[in-house]
Amino acid sequence: MGVYTTEAIVVGYRDFREADRILTLFSPERGKIHAVARGVRQPRSPLMAGTQLFSYSKFLLVEGKNLDSVSQCELKESFFKxxxxxxxxxxxxxxxxxxxxxxxxxxxxxxxxxxxxxxxxxxxxxxxxxxxxxxxxxxxxxxxxxxxxxxxxxxxxxxxxxxxxxxxxxxxxxxxxxxxxxxxxxxxxxxxxxxxxxxxxxxxxxxxxxxxxxxxxxxxxxxxxxxxxxxxxxxxxxxxxxxxxxxx
Ligand SMILES: [Zn+2]
The missing domain is CATH 1.20.1440.120 (Recombination protein O, C-terminal domain)
Structure with missing residues (x-):
């Protein structure tokens, strides 16, 4: 399965299982992507900052059979205002x-x-x-x-x-x-x-x-x-x- 990087904006999410979240990302190359961020709702998750609603981040994603998953992400702009x-x-x-x-x-x-x-x-x-x-x-x-x-x-x-x-x-x-x-x-x-x-x-x-x-x-x-x-x-x-x- 492939790995790819893309910049994207988090345009939606829903909580999934105990500590995961399924994100809807919007990227220039692939448009809308659904990806799971595993463990993101646990305290001190390294994925937390870059995966909040409206976060603009650089993502490293792993292609999955049904759903891609977020391996890493680096926040570029949080839009906290x-x-x-x-x-x-x-x-x-x-x-x-x-x-x-x-x-x-x-x-x-x-x-x-x-x-x-x-x-x-x-x-x-x-x-x-x-x-x-x-x-x-x-x-x-x-x-x-x-x-x-x-x-x-x-x-x-x-x-x-x-x-x-x-x-x-x-x-x-x-x-x-x-x-x-x-x-x-x-x-x-x-x-x-x-x-x-x-x-x-x-x-x-x-x-x-x-x-x-x-x-x-x-x-x-x-x-x-x-x-x-x-x-x-x-x-x-x-x-x-x-x-x-x-x-x-
Ligand atoms: Zn007319």
Whole structure:
């Protein structure tokens, strides 16, 4: 059985047996990997620091029949500022779940890896976490191949979007003439549309200064979340938690 090294981010885990943990890692070369960290819940385990949620580490892994196992790991970045803040932690767990749900196993994804690493650095400092969440959702969907068509009408290609509806089913904006193509399409304001376009056009870090009214934030939440849930075909568990603590 082979041995390999990879850098990876811990994007999920569950406790296993008495002292083990099954980690979900996300690596640039192999995408999502499940690996067991044996004895990691014992005091003074050398694997402990590098295998916490969001840890970015260099791993030495041994390929197994069903499951790889962590032989060694060296912490590169712990992102402890996320873990020590309940709100940031809740959002981070949500971002990680969206990543897990939207990726397949063993699929090389350098770009998604870099994007998620950047997300964690930004999550330590971003002030308005609601805006960050909408940005993350839309950018992740675009990276995973579900970029919505919001620069013209998705049905007729018309650019004159005076009044605009957003259709998750059709994957983009509809003009007034075409809005009947999806009777579940959500009406959105020009301001909200302009923010969605900025999210797709600008780099993640450029959006950190974005300030929006509560109304626009609510509009974006309705449209973007509807789109994300439509693409994923299920509701992430961590999203329910964000709703419970009224942080969404
Ligand atoms: Zn149209």
């Amino acid at each position: 996320i873990r020590e803040d309940l709100d940031r932690m809740a959002y981070g767990a949500y971002f990680a779940e969206l990543l897990r749900i939207s990726t397949r196993e063993c699929e090389k994804s350098e770009e998604v890896f870099r994007f998620f690493l950047k997300t964690l650095f930004l999550l330590e400092v971003w002030e308005d976490l609601k805006i960050m969440a909408r940005t993350f959702e839309l950018k992740l969907m675009a990276l995973q191949g579900f970029k919505p068509q919001i620069f013209c009408c998705v049905n007729c290609g018309g650019k004159g979007l005076e009044k605009v509806w957003f259709s998750s089913i059709l994957g983009g904006t509809l003009c007034e003439k075409c809005k009947s193509k999806d009777n579940k399409a959500i009406k959105i304001s020009k301001e909200a549309l302009s923010v969605m376009r900025q999210i797709l056009k600008k780099r993640f870090e450029e959006l950190i200064e974005l300030k929006l009214s509560e109304d626009i934030k609510n509009e974006l939440k309705e449209a973007i979340l509807d789109f994300v849930l439509h693409q994923l075909e299920r509701k992430p568990r961590t999203l329910c938690f964000l709703e419970e603590i009224s942080m969404l």
